[in-house]
Amino acid sequence: MTALTSAVTAPGVLGRSRALVRPALKEAVGRMHPWVGEMAAYSFGWCEVGGGPAVASGGKGVRQALAVLGAEAAGAPGRAGVPAAVAVELVHTFSLLHDDIMDGDAARRRRPTVWKAYGTGPAVLAGDGLFALAVETLAGTSAGPAALRLLSASLGDLVRGQADDLLFATRPWAGARRVRPGEYLAMAEHKTGALLGCSAALGAVLGGAPPAVVTGLDRAGRHLGVAFQIVDDVLGIWGDPEVTGKPVHGDLREGKKTYPVLAALDAPSPATAHLVTVLESAGDPAVAAALIDEAGGRTAALAEARRHVAAAEAALAGLPIPAGAADDLRSLLDFLVCRDL
Amino acid sequence: MTALTSAVTAPGVLGRSRALVRPALKEAVGRMHPWVGEMAAYSFGWCEVGGGPAVASGGKGVRQALAVLGAEAAGAPGRAGVPAAVAVELVHTFSLLHDDIMDGDAARRRRPTVWKAYGTGPAVLAGDGLFALAVETLAGTSAGPAALRLLSASLGDLVRGQADDLLFATRPWAGARRVRPGEYLAMAEHKTGALLGCSAALGAVLGGAPPAVVTGLDRAGRHLGVAFQIVDDVLGIWGDPEVTGKPVHGDLREGKKTYPVLAALDAPSPATAHLVTVLESAGDPAVAAALIDEAGGRTAALAEARRHVAAAEAALAGLPIPAGAADDLRSLLDFLVCRDL
Numbered sequence: 001m002t003a004l005t006s007a008v009t010a011p012g013v014l015g016r017s018r019a020l021v022r023p024a025l026k027e028a029v030g031r032m033h034p035w036v037g038e039m040a041a042y043s044f045g046w047c048e049v050g051g052g053p054a055v056a057s058g059g060k061g062v063r064q065a066l067a068v069l070g071a072e073a074a075g076a077p078g079r080a081g082v083p084a085a086v087a088v089e090l091v092h093t094f095s096l097l098h099d100d101i102m103d104g105d106a107a108r109r110r111r112p113t114v115w116k117a118y119g120t121g122p123a124v125l126a127g128d129g130l131f132a133l134a135v136e137t138l139a140g141t142s143a144g145p146a147a148l149r150l151l152s153a154s155l156g157d158l159v160r161g162q163a164d165d166l167l168f169a170t171r172p173w174a175g176a177r178r179v180r181p182g183e184y185l186a187m188a189e190h191k192t193g194a195l196l197g198c199s200a201a202l203g204a205v206l207g208g209a210p211p212a213v214v215t216g217l218d219r220a221g222r223h224l225g226v227a228f229q230i231v232d233d234v235l236g237i238w239g240d241p242e243v244t245g246k247p248v249h250g251d252l253r254e255g256k257k258t259y260p261v262l263a264a265l266d267a268p269s270p271a272t273a274h275l276v277t278v279l280e281s282a283g284d285p286a287v288a289a290a291l292i293d294e295a296g297g298r299t300a301a302l303a304e305a306r307r308h309v310a311a312a313e314a315a316l317a318g319l320p321i322p323a324g325a326a327d328d329l330r331s332l333l334d335f336l337v338c339r340d341l
Numbered sequence: 342m343t344a345l346t347s348a349v350t351a352p353g354v355l356g357r358s359r360a361l362v363r364p365a366l367k368e369a370v371g372r373m374h375p376w377v378g379e380m381a382a383y384s385f386g387w388c389e390v391g392g393g394p395a396v397a398s399g400g401k402g403v404r405q406a407l408a409v410l411g412a413e414a415a416g417a418p419g420r421a422g423v424p425a426a427v428a429v430e431l432v433h434t435f436s437l438l439h440d441d442i443m444d445g446d447a448a449r450r451r452r453p454t455v456w457k458a459y460g461t462g463p464a465v466l467a468g469d470g471l472f473a474l475a476v477e478t479l480a481g482t483s484a485g486p487a488a489l490r491l492l493s494a495s496l497g498d499l500v501r502g503q504a505d506d507l508l509f510a511t512r513p514w515a516g517a518r519r520v521r522p523g524e525y526l527a528m529a530e531h532k533t534g535a536l537l538g539c540s541a542a543l544g545a546v547l548g549g550a551p552p553a554v555v556t557g558l559d560r561a562g563r564h565l566g567v568a569f570q571i572v573d574d575v576l577g578i579w580g581d582p583e584v585t586g587k588p589v590h591g592d593l594r595e596g597k598k599t600y601p602v603l604a605a606l607d608a609p610s611p612a613t614a615h616l617v618t619v620l621e622s623a624g625d626p627a628v629a630a631a632l633i634d635e636a637g638g639r640t641a642a643l644a645e646a647r648r649h650v651a652a653a654e655a656a657l658a659g660l661p662i663p664a665g666a667a668d669d670l671r672s673l674l675d676f677l678v679c680r681d682l
Contacts, residue, residue, distance in 0.1 A: 148480040
């Protein structure tokens with residue numbers, strides 16, 4: 001599939017999934033305690049603080065699209081995947097809410113984060129409410145224990161990934177205790193890949209897919225997550241702020257242990273020692289970016305991302321799924337990562 | 342059953358339940374991310390910060406005992422209820438962790454709370470990890486969707502109750518927007534009763550009980566929770582600090598909207614207007630306590646608690662459950678609330 005085709009197909013897939021899932025998602029959020037429901041609606045971009053009409057936009061809705069495509073991959077209509085889509089969007093929003101508290105992030109999608117707008121305590125509660133609603137949504141389907149085992153495993157992985165991400169910040173740039181690229185990959189699979197894999201797999205379970213399809217979609221989603229995270233890291237250093245919406249060198253300025261930096265620090269390059277000095281002294285991020293590039297960090301990151309895209313495609317290639325669903329899944333994969341590689 | 346019998350029986354029931362459940366609970370917590378697992382172990386009273394041996398004591402373990410007794414009420418051995426017991430203790434500990442953040446409470450069981458000891462972000466994460474583990478524990482049993490529907494409904498109720506509790510603090514003492522005793526009762530049932538009811542009901546489901554037993558135990562647990570909460574409120578105002586371990590008039594000093602205060606404010610008593618003035622100006626708590634008593638707040642609270650104890654006993658009385666389990670359940674009920682009435 002060409003990049004051009006994906007650029008046309010993927011937004012269509014995302015749009016029709018959003019339209020399919022939104023009524024059920026709104027209905028679920030509508031069952032929450034009104035105050036908690038307002039915080040949930042705010043974080044979905046449906047309203048402003050106080051409940052007034054929204055001027056914000058929500059996220060792309062990648063997870064709900066994967067759940068819908070998972071059901072279609074099982075040969076079922078996309079609507080069979082809707083409860084899965086609702087559950088994973090609720091879990092995703094829960095994790096954004098709580099991660100923003102842990103990371104101290106004050107803005108998301110150009111608006112104050114929930115803890116900034118409503119206070120830390122209420123934001124903790126809103127996250128808990130979304131989490132509970134996700135479990136309730138799935139427990140209310142006829143999907144049975146397999147679906148809840150998938151969801152709870154990915155919840156455990158989310159926590160594991162976030163724990164490692166927080167702990168990475170406390171570790172040194174150099175020496176035996178430094179963070180290795182392999183540790184980063186495990187963290188990214190847990191923090192980002194697990195829920196993407198779960199989204200597609202859950203949709204497939206609700207669509208009645210055989211275990212091989214469920215496992216294959218889970219694996220593809222996990223690789224997609226790792227690739228996506230690495231590409232995000234590369235854009236965070238060398239991306240055009242006009243396109244990414246993020247400040248130039250923001251990740252470097254915050255001292256984040258992203259994949260390109262870790263790969264550069266792990267490389268046998270003369271630039272590495274200099275890079276360590278710059279990072280330890282929180283020196284000029286532009287200099288750090290150049291040294292990471294010189295030590296091969298950007299090249300290594302892009303190569304690793306490509307490996308995960310190829311692995312995701314390989315996981316899909318062998319599956320007995322309808323051609324339309326396979327095409328849509330590949331277009332989503334292309335759209336999310338390949339255009340930037 | 343006499344108070345004396347309960348005082349002997351109930352600690353025995355709590356002790357044998359703890360012994361039965363602890364290995365499975367330790368095994369579950371042992372599967373967590375090590376850092377998150379340490380925070381969990383700290384909050385169970387198993388270790389100090391850094392993982393050193395504990396000098397603290399954990400809670401009484403009422404919820405795990407109810408789950409074990411729920412299984413026995415179904416005619417199954419108590420061990421059939423162990424996965425339910427693990428799940429509800431994990432949920433209870435999750436809710437304590439997050440509530441302490443929301444309420445800004447710095448101490449629990451004479452130790453720093455998790456957010457005080459490890460930081461707010463890590464405490465949010467540890468709560469999430471416990472929550473995820475609870476769902477995973479139950480999803481891993483053969484209990485099926487009924488068990489997960491019970492758990493997720495009580496999770497939703499926990500969030501609803503905590504939301505109302507937080508909002509009560511923002512409302513005035515007098516006038517149309519004041520908190521009514523009925524609103525308090527709904528809050529207490531959600532915040533405390535739902536998980537107690539769920540504990541016994543889940544144990545019964547795992548023990549293979551018929552729906553009437555599951556529903557009856559759920560109802561009994563909910564009434565127990567409301568009674569327990571009201572008795573706790575009474576002790577928070579008039580209890581002996583030597584016995585309760587709480588500071589004299591602590592709840593009044595913090596301006597908490599507890600049942601005795603709300604009942605006093607709702608009473609057609611000449612003391613009410615004076616009480617409003619004292620509360621609005623955060624005046625002498627001893628004066629407030631005397632006025633609450635004068636307006637009938639203490640009497641009304643104890644009567645309401647007795648009504649819920651009677652309702653819990655009535656819910657148990659009609660159930661086709663073994664006499665031993667029924668006796669143990671009643672002794673627990675007596676031990677937790679009746680001794681103080």
